[in-house]
Amino acid sequence: MSDTPVSRLANRAAAATPQPLARRVRGLSDRAIAWIFIAPTIVLLLAINIFPLIWTIRLSFTNYRANRPNEVVKNVGIDNYTRILGDEDIWLAMQATAHFVFWTIVLQTIIGFALAWAIDRKFRGHALWTTIILIPMMLSPAVVGNFWRFLYQPQIGLFNTIVSFFTGADPSSFEMLGTVELAPWAIVIVDTWMWTPYVMLICLAGLRSIPDYIYEAAEVDRASPWRQFWTITVPMAAPFIMLAVLFRGIENFKMFDMVNLLTGGGPGSTTEVASITLKREAFEKWRTGFSSAFAIILFVAVFGLANIYVKALNRVKSR
């Protein structure tokens, strides 16, 4: 054995190991030791991820209700799935989710990238501005939901007062959370306010990973800043932007806490995104079998879309 720092460390560790244990470990193959190390993780994964998933799939084919422990559980085949796919209210919830996911991603990507690009200019005080911009992201969604409820309050809310200041409209003449037309945008605004910094951070990492010599070469070739932006900055930051879109897309597809606190899915069912519907079915109506089927449909949708997206991301990265 060579006398390297690593081997010296290994020798010291071996010397410190109690003899009985050392004898037993010495008898194990590398593969066995590897299994010993990863076994706890696998057991944990099986217990808290895989088993519940399989159990949920099983429940989704039954009429099981968690609040009726004494009732006979019947197998209903694919009834739950057909009912969900034919349920108008479920499709409305999916529409509300699509609206929320699409607009939050569009706004967060545009604003996040613009902020990252501006911060990357390294102007005077850019570090302070970076910290200030990151603050919303560090707050709990419960806190954000609650204080935006106050900000949107028509009589005393700051948001209405500011809009009123610029437009001259009476602050109490519009209700961000109480009208069908405005409520879907109210939740988009809050999510954008909170999570744009996150997109900005990822984009900033992308922008800072572009080597300076590429820009220097472009300048030698007399490429305009506009051309540099579209032919160097955007393509080279694209994998990072796509990654941010993926993370935000998955997060917002299962958004619950913030929307629940802001609107509770209302007015009516205008902002009832899929996860709120799922919660109502599972823990208010106690239709466990039905909600399991809905959860599986949502899981397959997110998983499928994410997989397609990751393939596209890999193609962009390999260019």
Add this chain to the structure above:
Amino acid sequence: MKALGLSAVAVVAGLAAFAQTGEAKAAGELTLCWAAWDPANALVELSKDFEKQSGTTMKFEFVPWPNFADRMLNELNSGGKLCDLLIGDSQWLGGSAENGYYVKLNEFFDKEGIKMSDFAPATVYAYSTWPKGSENYWALPAMGDANAWVYRKDWFSRPELQAEFKEKTGRDLAPPKTWEELKQTAEFFQGRDIDGKKVYGAAIFTERASEGITMGATSALYSYGFKYENTAGKYDMQGAVNSPDAVKGLEMYKALYKCCTPPGYTDSYMGEGLDAFKSGQVAMMMNWFAFWPGMYKDENVGGEKIGFFVNPSQVVAASTLGGQGISVVANTDNMDGALAYIKWFAQPDVQKKWWQLGGYSCHTAVLNDPSFKESQPFAADFLVAMGQVQDFWQEPAYASLLQAMQKRLHDYVVADQGTAQEALDKLIEDWTEVFQDEGKL
């Protein structure tokens, strides 16, 4: 390795012991679960007498109303041991009885001489029996309650407002007797400047998540003649739930919401209503009788500044039922203690003190006392309301039925979608599906 194994065993044992201490209760200890509101504080005060007499230590778990049903039903469904006694909503009776969550109290009542005839019939029917109207008792009526109204008597009595109102409507500015009058009165106050402050007509229930808008809108619906079924127990809802009168009732509730509530009042229940009234924003407020003792004592808007009135009638006199019975949770480790509390609570003297402290007794010894009507400014109204109460479905599937109604009502009243007729037609479709799932249709 052996040392490692021993450590692991010690950690597991430690955790188990920790979990045990978290769940275990002393033998002489009882936990009573209820909603966090004014009457709960009165019950804490009242229960001190029980502690003195029995030597039992009372613990209380009070959950805010918006989370009360979720929290407590989760507790029952998961077989938790948090509550020995539960003052649960009347709508939970069906499910809790059929799933074995509550103890059936008939034998205990017979043994201890507790007679249901000593309690107001409407409260026994609503808070204790399942199946409805049978002689199977799952709770002792504990807290009578109904939806009612409070108004600013000081504003109503201003001569200039009285004159203006008389001129506009041809009647006196007084507590409304019908829903038409209620809306007219609310319109009169809406946007009015009183003492330099803009005020609004009425605070009503519009909450979406739990039960708010259903409890509010049914106050109008019942008064307009809404029924759940044409024949009790037949689930024949067509023509009852969506009768022309029911449609008018729902239209009226929406009209009241549109014309006369404060801005931003789109998701409001008891707390928001109390805030609006106590801050002098509204002339009238819909809320539960349970809040009236606290409201009357309020330093800013209480006392002689306010008056109370029963839910206005239209086609029939009706009030939405609130209130609860007290049940023994079947999973309790202290069954004797829990039953002893019920026995103590059922005594006429304890019931009288309960009323004095701010709880609403359902005992005839309290309600039939000649001095009862004068004992509080809202006592007479309480008697009237309890004589005309109607309740939501108490079926085991009540949560699904309630959620469907919450959705249809909020869609129509607040989100402005469709007509009242469509909302009630869709509600019948939802409820039919629920009853079909239950095997009742």
